Amino acid sequence: MLSSRSLRPVLVQRLGAQAFQGAYSLVVLLLFVMLVRSWWPARHSGPLLWSLAGIPGVRELAIVLAFTGVVVIGLSFFQPSPVLPVPGLPTSARGLTRITRHPLFVGIALWGIAHTLVNGYLSDVIFFGGLAAFSLVGGLHQDSRKRAEDGARLRSFFDETSVVPFGAIVGGRNRLVLREIPVVGVVVGVVLAAALYTFHDRLFG
DSSP, X not given: OTTSTTTXXXXXXXXOHHHHHHHHHHHHHHHHHHHHHHHGXXXXXXXXXXXXXXXXXXXXXXXHHHHHHHHHHHHHTTSOOTTSSOTTOOSSOOTHHHHOSOHHHHHHHHHHHHHHHHOOBHHHIIIIIHHHHHHHHHHHHHHHHHHHHHTTTTHHXXXXXXXXXXXXXXXXXXXXXXXXXXXXXXXXXXXHHHHHHHTHHHHHO
């Protein structure tokens, strides 16, 4: 709601862009904490919709998706998308944004999909699947809003990128340039993902 076309411009005008972004981030963080607190006591409950973890390859696929998602999430803070309200960002695709227009959203979606594969109880599907769906819808909503608000400045960026990872590259609208991806961001993302994987059972049961 805070990012809607009708409300967001009013709040930005009254608070200023940086203050709005700070307030928005705080609200999102609080809502996420409340969501986790609501789901945690009810995790692994409700009807079992599917049980895929025992199928050969599914658990390994989930690990790869979750690991990749966390790395992309970490890396997205080192190379944010030009559609984000951060002053001074370039308006052309570079490094990570050549792969996907929305690294943060895609990273969260990959993480959510991975956990949905191996957690088939209704409460888990709603939580993890909901996060994945919300992230993808959020990316599309952000595209719609930025096209309306800043479409002229970002036209070339939209033309040369895609939400779907590697979609623009496969479609011939962009190319992969690994040297543009910040090494520090990759290292931070890998360390974070490795730590979460190593201590997953101890932290989350």
